[in-house]
Amino acid sequence: QLQIPRCKWFLSSFNRPNLKYVVTSKKGSSAITEIINLIKTNYGKASGIIYCLSRKDCETTAEKLQTSNIKAICYHAGLTDKVRERVQQDWITDKYKVVCATIAFGMGIDKPDVRYVIHYSMPKSIEGYYQEAGRAGRDGLVSTCILYYNYSDKVRYMNMIMKEPPHCQQVSRNNLNLVVNFCENLVDCRRSVILNYFGEHFTREQCLQNEKTACDNCRRTDKYKELDVTEVSKKIVTAIKD
Numbered sequence: 001q002l003q004i005p006r007c008k009w010f011l012s013s014f015n016r017p018n019l020k021y022v023v024t025s026k027k028g029s030s031a032i033t034e035i036i037n038l039i040k041t042n043y044g045k046a047s048g049i050i051y052c053l054s055r056k057d058c059e060t061t062a063e064k065l066q067t068s069n070i071k072a073i074c075y076h077a078g079l080t081d082k083v084r085e086r087v088q089q090d091w092i093t094d095k096y097k098v099v100c101a102t103i104a105f106g107m108g109i110d111k112p113d114v115r116y117v118i119h120y121s122m123p124k125s126i127e128g129y130y131q132e133a134g135r136a137g138r139d140g141l142v143s144t145c146i147l148y149y150n151y152s153d154k155v156r157y158m159n160m161i162m163k164e165p166p167h168c169q170q171v172s173r174n175n176l177n178l179v180v181n182f183c184e185n186l187v188d189c190r191r192s193v194i195l196n197y198f199g200e201h202f203t204r205e206q207c208l209q210n211e212k213t214a215c216d217n218c219r220r221t222d223k224y225k226e227l228d229v230t231e232v233s234k235k236i237v238t239a240i241k242d
Contacts, residue, residue, distance in 0.1 A: 014130070014198045018137045019145055020213040021190040023183050026120075026148035032061065035118060036068045038146075039098065046115035047091070050100045051132055053121035053156060061120060062100040075101040106132060112139035119147040122183055124157060125175035126197045129182075142212050149183035190215035 039048065050072075052058045058074040065072035073096040075087045091099045092111050099105060103123075117136040123129040129147070137143030154176060161172045182193055192202040207218045 014195055014200050015191065015202065016134060016137065017210060018140055018142050018213060019133065020142065021133070021145050021147075021194070021215040023147045023149055023190065023216060026150040026153075031120065031148050032064050035061075035120070035148075036065060036070065038118075039065075039070055039116075040068070043115055045094075045097055047094065047111060047113055048098045048116040048118065049106070049114060049132075049135060050098060050118045050120055051105075051123070052100055052102060053153065055102065057120065058100045058102060062098075065098060065100070070098060071096045072098040072100055075099050075105045077102065077104045103128065103132065106135050109135070110138060111135075113141075114138065114143065115141075116144045116146065119145075121156075122147060122149050122153045122179055124172070124179065126178050126182060126194060127175075129179065130194055130198075147183065151180075154180055186217060186220070189218050191218075 035050065050061060052061055055074075055076040055078045058076050062072045062074035073087050073090065075084060075091075079087070087096075087099065088105075088109060090096050092109070100120075114136045117133050119129070119132070123132060133145035133147075136145055157176050158173075161169050161176070164172060178197070182190070185193065189202070189204045189207045191207045192204065195202040204218050208214050
């Protein structure tokens with residue numbers, strides 16, 4: 001576009017090899033109990049982020065973690081600038097170990113030792129997920145990105161999308177559907193799905209090269225059998241027509 005002759009290109013991969021991607025089912029209120037047990041068992045005093053959909057979710061989640069003796073605090077756009085600055089600083093200096101936040105949190109914050117990022121509600125887009133999950137492990141050490149998925153989250157987002165300007169709604173729906181497909185996909189490599197979204201080719205074999213950070217799908221031992229159901233589908237369609 002700038003018509004610069006003989007310009008140099010500097011290219012880098014979108015892959016974050018030290019991040020482990022996991023998607024798990026969110027089963028109502030028991031998900032909070034799972035998260036509490038996960039933090040206590042696996043992460044101890046390590047720093048983490050829990051992304052929530054609403055301000056109320058942030059406050060409720062932080063309160064439940066605090067009740068379980070986890071140093072947690074909430075962050076959302078409903079707080080004053082002064083309070084948000086204090087929350088950020090207290091988290092960065094490890095006064096609090098976990099921040100329960102909306103997507104308003106994270107821009108411009110470069111805390112290197114975030115060992116886990118948990119999405120208590122699924123993100124609105126693959127790009128958003130990549131950015132939010134990417135706040136883990138900036139020091140290059142192994143870190144985990146866990147996404148709790150329930151189809152009800154899509155319903156909540158769809159209600160929000162209906163309030164957007166008409167010309168924006170289709171783009172938002174398309175982005176949301178990609179995230180739902182990502183969450184419900186139990187076969188394809190999580191990392192490859194994310195990188196393919198950005199136009200970068202990646203394979204299951206590459207993901208498995210690092211056992212510590214291989215995604216949950218690549219680590220599955222379940223066996224899947226491919227079947228050609230073309231003829232069966234044709235018969236079903238014919239039966240419906242008749």
